[in-house]
Amino acid sequence: MAEITAAMVRDLREKTGAGMMDCKKALGENGGDIEAAIDWLRKKGLSSAAKKSGRVAAEGLVGVASADKAAAMVEVNAETDFVARNELFQAFVEQAAKIALETGDDIEALRAAPFLGAGHSVGEELTRLIATIGENMSIRRAKRLQVPQGVVATYVHNATRPGLGKIGVLVAVEGASELDALETLGRQVGMHVAAARPEALDTSAVDPAALEREKAVLREQAAGSGKPENIIEKMVEGRIRKYYEEVVLLEQVWVHDGESRVKAVAQKAGVKLTGFARFQLGEGIDKPQGADFASEVAAAAGTQQTPPPGG
Incomplete structure (x- = not known):
């Protein structure tokens, strides 16, 4: 029997996009013959992934999973929203989130x-x-938060099923209160984060480059007032405080009452918010304009889609 080397397996993976163990088995079944192994994988339906790898995957699901004093979140993308309703895909995202608790x-x-x-x-x-499903998919990102004492609460907005949806949030809540109380507050903060989209936990965590850009814009705006430099600086300082109220979680107005600051809510509860993460499905992915998956299939088949009634 021909020796199956790591280089042969790697070469076959690059040609087919199939998994390492599948490539190794294909080579073993075909005496190390690369071309025969490619045909074997194609017959098994395992080489089709490579053909789909260039297609934009901006749909899918965000999944969350919890453990003692920790939680994790993943975003797994697919090409169409239809796949997000597929039970096999949902089960994969659930398991990936659980595994991210370790990785x-x-x-x-x-x-x-x-x-x-x-x-x-x-x-x-x-x-x-x-x-199996016939669409390009990818694991886009993962996040894990942990606390020494307290909970990492999770929140999924408009959940498809428990722990799966289009927007997921993790919130690290440290404190000595009962876990149920911490979970409740953490979930409320998660709802706030989903709605208010903060970019940083506190003012020290704001991206320095983003802060400098904001200051430069504000200085230029204020300079048009014709006021003295010292007055302009005070105007900029005031507007930066407003900027913090927009992008910093602890400085934001609590969405649940419309008047308290998030930091005041945490202080009143006797807890400390030490971290958060927010994943919104597909954010930042450039989606092709004027085309959809059905149109792509029709074009590939050399046919033209019939427009819907009234279209």
Whole structure:
């Protein structure tokens, strides 16, 4: 029997997009013959993932999972919203979030981790799912938060099913209160984060480059007033405070009452908010304009879609 080397497996993976274990098995079944192994994978439906890898995947699901004093969140993308309703896809996102509790923020570590009960990695399971469902998919990002004492609460806006949806939030709440009380407050903060979209936890965490850009814009605006330099600086300082109220979680107005500051709510509850994360499905992904997946299929088949009635 021909020796199957790591280089051969890597070469086959690059040609087909199939998982490592599938490539190794294909080479073994075909005596190390690369071309025969490619055909074997194609017959098994495992080489189709590579053909789909160039298509934009901006739909999908955000999934969250919780553990003692920790929680994790992942975003897994697909091409169409239809796939987000697929039970196989939903189960994959759920398991990926649970595995992220161990692997943390590192996507490559998550992809390389064993997929529970499958005998292969998360990345290889995703490749199988791509071949089964027929759409490009990707694990875009992951986040894990942990606290020494307290909870990391989770919130999913408009959940498809428990722990899965289009917007997910993690909130780290430290304190000695009963866990139920911490969870309740953490969920309320999660709802606030989902709605208010803060960019930083506190003023010290604001991106310095973003802050300098804001100051430069404000100085230029204030300079048009014709006021003295010292007055202009005070005007900028006042507007920066307003800027903090817009982008800093602890400085924002609590959405649940419309008047308190988030930091005051936390102080009153005797807890400390030490971190948060917010994932909104597809944010920042450039989606192609004027085309959809159905149109792409029609074009590939050499047919033209019939416009809907009244279209």
